[in-house]
Amino acid sequence: MSETDELWERLEGYVGKPMGPPSVAPDPxxxxxxxxxxxxxxxxNPVYLDEEAAASSRFDGIxxxxxxxxxxxxxxxxxxxxxxxxGKPDEMAFDNPLMALDEAGYVGTLATNSELEFERYxxxxxxxxxxxxxxxxxxxxxxxxxxxxxxxxxxTYTAGDxxxxxxxxxxxxxxxxxxxDPSRLxxxx
Numbered sequence: 001m002s003e004t005d006e007l008w009e010r011l012e013g014y015v016g017k018p019m020g021p022p023s024v025a026p027d028p029x030x031x032x033x034x035x036x037x038x039x040x041x042x043x044x045n046p047v048y049l050d051e052e053a054a055a056s057s058r059f060d061g062i063x064x065x066x067x068x069x070x071x072x073x074x075x076x077x078x079x080x081x082x083x084x085x086x087g088k089p090d091e092m093a094f095d096n097p098l099m100a101l102d103e104a105g106y107v108g109t110l111a112t113n114s115e116l117e118f119e120r121y122x123x124x125x126x127x128x129x130x131x132x133x134x135x136x137x138x139x140x141x142x143x144x145x146x147x148x149x150x151x152x153x154x155x156t157y158t159a160g161d162x163x164x165x166x167x168x169x170x171x172x173x174x175x176x177x178x179x180x181d182p183s184r185l186x187x188x189x
Contacts, residue, residue, distance in 0.1 A: 020094035063121035148175030
């Protein structure tokens with residue numbers, strides 16, 4: 001069996017398993033961060049910041065923009081050593097397919113797509129818990145970036161007593177930059 005097949009077998013073993021231990025968002029949902037978000041995106045929906053308008057809406061109070069879901073769970077990055085970690089915000093100590101691919105020389109990472117699903121709007125004070133599970137890993141593909149694997153995971157966001165408030169599917173292409181075929185550059189991935 002070839003080395004690639006052995007790597008593929010190892011990668012398949014991650015499907016359906018956690019990417020790491022569950023985590024808790026660094027901060028609860030809060031109005032100052034909502035304000036920063038709506039200012040950055042020039043989103044003037046009054047249910048995000050206007051207490052009176054939000055209280056008279058179907059939400060009966062201020063809610064966070066749904067697209068902020070991922071932002072609430074992002075860990076604070078450790079800036080020192082970030083370049084040596086390939087841009088990762090923190091050390092990854094949990095065995096997962098991204099680490100396995102890095103170790104096998106697939107050190108390039110390209111985010112390809114993300115899908116958000118919302119069960120309910122978040123409110124100030126909600127403190128999110130996150131659990132991440134590997135959904136799928138493609139067979140090895142050859143693209144203009146080189147050879148690699150598409151890795152897809154799903155983050156489930158819960159609040160309070162475990163109520164699911166949303167999910168995010170996230171997919172990256174982990175590739176080996178040394179396998180780039182110069183004749184394919186300029187084409188699509």
